Amino acid sequence: xxxxxxxxxxKNATIKKIEGGPGLKNRLEVMNLREGKRIRKTCSAPLHGPxxxxxxxxxxxxxxxxxxxxxxxxx
Amino acid sequence: MKKILLMGNPNVGKSVVxxxxxxxxxxxxxxPGTTVGFTKGHLKIGKNEMDIIDVPGxxxxxxxxxxxxxxxxxxxxxxxxxxxxxxxxxxxxxxxxLTLQILEKNIPTVILLNMWDxxxxxxxxxxxxxxxxxxxxxxxxxxxxxxxxxKDLVNIIDEITLNKNIKLxxxxxMDDSEKWAFIGEILSEVQKIEHRHPSLLEKLEDAxxxxxxxxxxxxxxxxxxxxxxxxIGEFLINYIxxxxxxxxYGPFITSLxxxxxxxxxxxxxxxxxxxxxxxxxxxxxxxxxxxxxxVLPYILxxxxxxxxxxxxxxxxxLAVLLDSIMHKLGLHGYATIPIILGFGCNVxxxxxxxxxxxxxxKFIATTLIAISIPCMAQxxxxxxxxxxxxxxxxxxxxxxxxxxxxxxxxxxxxxLKGESPEIFFEIPPYRIPHMETLLKKTWMRVKGxxxxxxxxxxxxxxxxxxxxxxxxxxxxxxxxxxxxxxxxGLPDQAIDALIMGFLRKDLATAMLAPLNLSPNQxxxxxxxxxxxxxxxxxxxxxxxxxxxxxxxKTVVLMLSVALITGTILNLILNGLL
Ligand SMILES: Nc1nc2c(ncn2[C@@H]2O[C@H](COP(=O)(O)OP(=O)(O)OP(=O)(O)O)[C@@H](O)[C@H]2O)c(=O)[nH]1
Ligand SMILES: [Mg+2]
Numbered sequence: 001x002x003x004x005x006x007x008x009x010x011k012n013a014t015i016k017k018i019e020g021g022p023g024l025k026n027r028l029e030v031m032n033l034r035e036g037k038r039i040r041k042t043c044s045a046p047l048h049g050p051x052x053x054x055x056x057x058x059x060x061x062x063x064x065x066x067x068x069x070x071x072x073x074x075x
Numbered sequence: 076m077k078k079i080l081l082m083g084n085p086n087v088g089k090s091v092v093x094x095x096x097x098x099x100x101x102x103x104x105x106x107p108g109t110t111v112g113f114t115k116g117h118l119k120i121g122k123n124e125m126d127i128i129d130v131p132g133x134x135x136x137x138x139x140x141x142x143x144x145x146x147x148x149x150x151x152x153x154x155x156x157x158x159x160x161x162x163x164x165x166x167x168x169x170x171x172x173l174t175l176q177i178l179e180k181n182i183p184t185v186i187l188l189n190m191w192d193x194x195x196x197x198x199x200x201x202x203x204x205x206x207x208x209x210x211x212x213x214x215x216x217x218x219x220x221x222x223x224x225x226k227d228l229v230n231i232i233d234e235i236t237l238n239k240n241i242k243l244x245x246x247x248x249m250d251d252s253e254k255w256a257f258i259g260e261i262l263s264e265v266q267k268i269e270h271r272h273p274s275l276l277e278k279l280e281d282a283x284x285x286x287x288x289x290x291x292x293x294x295x296x297x298x299x300x301x302x303x304x305x306x307i308g309e310f311l312i313n314y315i316x317x318x319x320x321x322x323x324y325g326p327f328i329t330s331l332x333x334x335x336x337x338x339x340x341x342x343x344x345x346x347x348x349x350x351x352x353x354x355x356x357x358x359x360x361x362x363x364x365x366x367x368x369x370v371l372p373y374i375l376x377x378x379x380x381x382x383x384x385x386x387x388x389x390x391x392x393l394a395v396l397l398d399s400i401m402h403k404l405g406l407h408g409y410a411t412i413p414i415i416l417g418f419g420c421n422v423x424x425x426x427x428x429x430x431x432x433x434x435x436x437k438f439i440a441t442t443l444i445a446i447s448i449p450c451m452a453q454x455x456x457x458x459x460x461x462x463x464x465x466x467x468x469x470x471x472x473x474x475x476x477x478x479x480x481x482x483x484x485x486x487x488x489x490x491l492k493g494e495s496p497e498i499f500f501e502i503p504p505y506r507i508p509h510m511e512t513l514l515k516k517t518w519m520r521v522k523g524x525x526x527x528x529x530x531x532x533x534x535x536x537x538x539x540x541x542x543x544x545x546x547x548x549x550x551x552x553x554x555x556x557x558x559x560x561x562x563x564g565l566p567d568q569a570i571d572a573l574i575m576g577f578l579r580k581d582l583a584t585a586m587l588a589p590l591n592l593s594p595n596q597x598x599x600x601x602x603x604x605x606x607x608x609x610x611x612x613x614x615x616x617x618x619x620x621x622x623x624x625x626x627x628k629t630v631v632l633m634l635s636v637a638l639i640t641g642t643i644l645n646l647i648l649n650g651l652l
Contacts, residue, residue: 027499028499029255030134030169030172030173031134031169031501032168032169042281042284043281043284043285043286044286045286045289045395045399046286046290046396046399047399048399049395049396049398049399049408050395050497050498052284056168057165057197058501059280059501059502059504060499060501060502061284061395061408061500063407063496063498064497065497066497
């Protein structure tokens with residue numbers, strides 16, 4: 001397992017685990033970022049910016065600190 | 076009267092539906108967080124009347140920012156008789172989560188599946204009958220921007236509010252993981268997705284956030300944006316409004332007033348010393364000229380272009396690109412949106428900071444906007460005053476403001492305790508703007524500008540005339556003259572303009588015109604005016620948004636920053652530093 005930050009650009013992966021308190025988990029979950037979901041990482045924004053990813057064709061930006069708490073398995 | 080609430084995820088088209096139902100125009104844009112407060116409207120179907128409320132979008136009933144709090148409070152406190160739950164049909168899975176939360180509360184609900192057109196384009200098929208059967212509620216497909224489906228919605232609203240045909244969903248209460256599992260089941264029953272190749276727009280979407288291509292695109296967009304705004308603005312002024320004023324309106328109004336009103340106070344207030352706008356200072360001369368022939372053209376071109384970028388969906392991408400830099404200033408990328416709105420007018424910008432999560436961020440964002448983001452009304456007058464001397468002077472002002480923005484942000488970030496929260500938001504798809512909606516939005520903002528500018532500019536001109544008449548201005552000038560001349564290198568009369576800055580920045584800046592200032596002095600005066608004090612409208616919103624105490628801090632900061640910056644600029648420009 002690797003974190004979202006480590007996942008290479010353009011790769012697909014499945015979310016395996018989300019660390020952190022219930023607050024964070026819930027915030028990610030209501031945006032459909034939850035365990036078992038398939039994602040595609042588009043890129044990391046410039047200058048160590050947020051991770052941009054895609055879930056079911058929908059794009060979102062997630063800060064690095066949060067992205068480090070999302071563990072995925074590449075497919 | 077029955078009360079109806081429009082609820083749903085951000086950016087699904089609630090505000091468009093609201094406008095369609097009530098005829099009340101509200102701002103609609105292609106990014107989450109457009110609506111940050113609520114708007115009430117009225118719907119009348121035959122004799123059946125009701126209130127409809129447009130609410131900020133939210134992903135769940137547990138809020139993560141001020142705007143979402145508004146949505147939750149409306150839902151729980153307003154006791155709605157009916158919820159119109161608007162869904163983006165291209166993203167049913169995520170949207171249905173909020174739906175399930177709403178249905179648990181046993182309030183009559185109608186489901187509106189919006190963006191039906193986009194779903195067709197994307198190859199997404201939804202079996203309506205089946206969905207209706209599973210949820211046990213009426214489900215209506217719609218394309219809010221064209222009005223498709225709105226008639227059906229109105230019919231259902233009529234039935235339910237007349238207490239006919241009320242059905243409550245029989246879906247039992249579930250915990251979160253049960254909800255997601257249930258949503259999965261629903262989708263496998265009702266939704267089919269054909270695979271489509273990514274369109275050109277979709278490829279462009281990715282290119283605009285990738286490090287290299289993203290920055291290139293951003294530079295091109297900003298360059299074109301500025302060129303077009305200035306191009307349209309100048310065209311309107313030089314070829315339409317200036318000729319209109321000087322050839323027709325000016326001579327006409329002067330002779331009209333001269334022939335009908337004897338010389339004296341009223342005569343002077345109305346047309347001052349003639350129709351040369353710089354020196355006249357009459358309500359019907361300078362007042363009208365500044366609003367209609369200096370500021371309005373730029374307001375028009377700015378809001379048209381801003382609206383285009385908003386509806387296209389570009390702004391959130393800029394937010395992603397700027398996120399890292401913003402973190403150094405105690406903000407995160409999404410603060411880009413209120414900041415950009417601030418270049419139009421600081422008032423909606425202050426409101427828009429509600430999309431930021433924390434109090435600290437909100438304070439930093441509002442302060443930075445108040446100090447270093449000049450509104451379009453002021454920019455227009457600055458271009459009018461300094462444009463003829465060359466672009467370098469305008470760059471000098473904006474460069475100074477940019478440096479201020481960065482320095483102040485870094486200092487505030489360092490001084491204020493707490494961390495800046497991280498960015499986390501949905502990036503909407505690119506959409507080709509719907510022209511009618513775009514024009515309506517532009518007109519709405521222009522109208523908003525006129526309604527606010529006209530009374531305040533007139534009031535300002537009236538005040539100046541009266542203050543001169545009773546000699547207050549002279550006394551103030553004497554009192555503050557050392558500051559003006561020694562620190563800022565400005566003549567005493569410039570004090571009038573700085574004081575007027577509290578009322579209206581555009582009028583205040585225009586008051587510099589007759590003073591025969593050198594371009595360098597104009598740069599100092601315009602910068603001090605931009606930074607020194609929020610205009611009265613912004614001031615009022617600031618108090619509401621951050622409270623009296625924080626507002627006082629901001630104001631003290633503004634005054635000191637203005638004096639220091641003005642002094643340094645003055646010294647540098649005169650080669651003394
Ligand atoms: N293609 C298409 N676009 C739509 C439709 N309905 C709304 N839009 C566009 O979607 C964007 C979002 O619309 P809004 O009404 O501002 O969305 P909202 O739900 O009020 O968003 P928030 O206020 O941020 O919660 C706008 O750019 C609309 O023009 C539709 O049926 N089809
Ligand atoms: Mg809205």
